[in-house]
Amino acid sequence: MALLEYENLSIALPGTARPVLDGIDLTVSAGEVVALVGESGSGKSVTARSALGLFPTGAHVDGHVRVDGTEVVGAGPAALRAIRTGTASMIFQDPRAGINPVRRIGDFLTEALRVSNGWSKGRADDRAVELLGAVGLPDPERHLRQYPYELSGGMLQRVMIAAALTAGPRLLLCDEPTTALDVSTQAEIMAILGRLQRERDLGMLLITHDIELAAAVCDRIYVMYAGRIVETAPTAQLFGAPRHPYTAGLLGSSPPLRAPAGPPARLTPIPGSPMGLLDSAPGCSFAARCRSARPGVCDRTPPPLEGHGTALVACHLAESLTATDNTATGEGT
Amino acid sequence: MTVDDHARTLLQVCGLRKAYRTGKTEVVAVDDLSFSLRAGGALGIVGESGSGKTTTARMLIGLERPDAGQILVQGEPLAPTVRGRAARLARAKAVQIVFQDPYLSLDGRITVGATIDGALRLHGLADPAARTARTRELLAQVGLGEREAAALPRKLSGGQRQRAAIARALAVEPAVLVLDEAVSALDVSVQAQVLNLLSDIRRDTGIGLVFVSHDLAVVRYVCDEALVLYRGRTMEHRPVAELLSDPGHPYTQLLLASVPRPDWDPDSISRRRRELGPAAAGGGA
Known part of the structure; x- marks a missing residue:
């Protein structure tokens, strides 16, 4: 059974001339890295968000999305919470948009563990330190006490990856995770994602506009x-x-x-x-x-x-x- | 340098420096930058965030005042301060810029045609009929027609807006056109259209281009020379084909290796990046 499975998923919004999504069929298996490539407005982000039941407001949704066998379309709050806090995690383009700027990194990383899992502060902190180490941040204990503005974009995106891993998901949805970053930072983030994906045998759906990046890291590409x-x-x-x-x-x-010498071909x-x-x-x-x-x-x-x-x-x-x-x-x- | 060389050199930049102070710390954004651009030439300024490439662009058009160094356009120094209408127009005629986001540089309340008409009027084209004809010609040059001329910027697509911004810059007939990440926000299919447009403009007008970008492949397509900046310092400045086939500086090598491709190895890139970090900053050419 596929870890993530879209079957004929269509999403229509009132007041638009065409459906946002029109009959999407897509699968991601455990341990597989799959890219979904498209230009702006193609519906790639809507597709990724659908896996977590994040449908656009007022949308008419048809078809099926299954995460590890659980139907997402029409699922109740409990089922959605189970998927979002357990099976699947998402990483977005802009790490600053997804983190509270007035709370410390440590509070952000341990909140889910303490609230959903009922862990003690000490145990949750230990886990956060371990995760920050896993994403290659140099000084995890210090980062726990820092605020988001003290970290660069690349470092903060690593914090977001650590946050996505807190629940031990099996599916990682990455929506343009490196688009806001410099090219050499992009390589670093993709190296971390690749290593974690292999170590934990995660299924990964990479949403990107960059077909070269998709080709560099993915087994299979959807356009x-x-x-x-x-x-x-x-x-x-x-x-x-x-x-x-x-x-x-x-x-x-x-x-x-790289092209032959002389003026580049048009x-x-x-x-x-x-x-x-x-x-x-x-x-x-x-x-x-x-x-x-x-x-x-x-x-x-x-x-x-x-x-x-x-x-x-x-x-x-x-x-x-x-x-x-x-x-x-x-x-x- | 002979007199003839001087005439053909559009832009000459010598020892440019700019530092920003926040409290007691000083950050040198651009340090000892020198280059020249001949008529019809295109120079790529390549770097990551914090490299000083946007500060350079802003100094070239006079939005930032250099702490040291000189900018000569067609042999004339770019005045550090601009007072009065004549000086402002002369500055505009020397260097124009196209920014990454044309939303912020086009007036959202007037049509694209009126924006260009206004630039022509300001620069002395008094006859309305001649302005209308020239506006049409400029828009045609960037592939826009009557419908786009009559539209407000928000009614156009991203690619069309960027073309309009290029047409507005060309209306002034500047000696040098600076493009600061001007194609970075465009979808790849539309980006290719604008890149072809830029190479046509180079061929047809003899304007000099300073093309600021983080994207090496795009720089290779548009420019004949490229200058790699890292933390304000010039790492390497060479013909672009040579720079890409045989990068000399370790930082250029890292940038090149970072571009995703089928045999990409992000693990080795992040290792090299860490080894290089402080060394590249001190190892400026």
Whole structure:
């Protein structure tokens, strides 16, 4: 059984032209690192939050999300609390937004243990020190007495990771955990997350806009566009032979770091901009930006994810567009 | 340097220094920074937070006054203080900037077309019909049309707003355009559009670009030279292709290794980062 399982999850908000999520199917198994990649407004954060039952206010939710076998859609407060305090934890982009600036780090880390588990202060402090050590902070005892403003962004994100681990979760949801950090700090945070994930055999869902980062750390990648998953494949395959024109377009838009000498080859951007919630399109929502779109074909609703080799693709043209068609326009790295 | 070289050098920066004081402690944000930029050239200033790259950008456009050093634009020193309309306009004509967040630099109450029209009027284009034509031309240059010209900034997408900010900066016909993390907040598909636009502008106008960014791949695409800053000091300043294929300074090597890629090894990067920490600060070139 998968640790995290989305089955045909749709979320609609009143007053929008298209659903926020439209039939999401996604699984994460224990010990697996999976990325969900997409641009702003694609619905990737809403997807991650759904795993904790954090649906947008006023949303109409359809389908299923199961965390370790427990249904989240329609779950009562007790079941949700059990998931949030036990099975699954989430790490957000901005560590400062998730911590009370006038309480000490130690109070923040031990609150859940003392309130939910009824631990004594001493026992909870010992555990917090152990966790701060596990995320590589140099002086855990001192950090317990510090306030959030005394730590840098990278250090505070490590505190947030320690907090996410207090309950001993089996599933880690990471929503752009390194986007606000410098590149070398990003490497450090990803190293810590990777080590903890391997040591504790955690299932991990990494939400990111950075397809290169996803490729560097994940076993499998889901690509999302306008509330739908358009392609999923093992990392090497997704990068080497993208099947969906959007995946290929994303790869073609990233300037390569190492390229042959001479002036760099011109990028092939995807025309237009990502679709907002107030825009809708009949049929394939990517068709308006797609260089391969065919009238009369792509104005029908795209097929559900279908197998093409080891990739699953939701595109009318998946069969006729060979991998070479796509890589000819995209460069990858 | 010959007279001809002087004429072709758009921007010359010598021994620039800026320190900030909080109470008794002094933080040197930029220390002994020197570089020059020729007409049509593009220099990338690369660094992480606290490297001094934004302070440099702000000194170039006169938002911060350097403690020491000199900035010459087309051979003329950038005056430390600007008083009066003529001096202000001359400063604007020397260097323009595009910030990361165009929401903060475009006037939210007037249309994009009116913003550009205002810049043209301020810089002496008196004839309204000529201004309208030039506004249209500038917007077309950045890929925006009539519909976007008539829109308020909040009605545009992030990429369109950033294009509008670039068009506004170009309206002044500055010698140098500074871009401070100008593509960092854009989605990658839109970022690629703006990057192509910047390379077209370089080709077509001969403007000099100072491109401040943390993203090495983007700097490689836009610039021919790059300067790596760490805690205010210059670590390395070389042609960008050379810098990336054969980084000389350990800090540049660390930055390059930190960019995620399929054979990425974050464990070794964080080890090297810790070994390097204090050494890189003292080891400025």
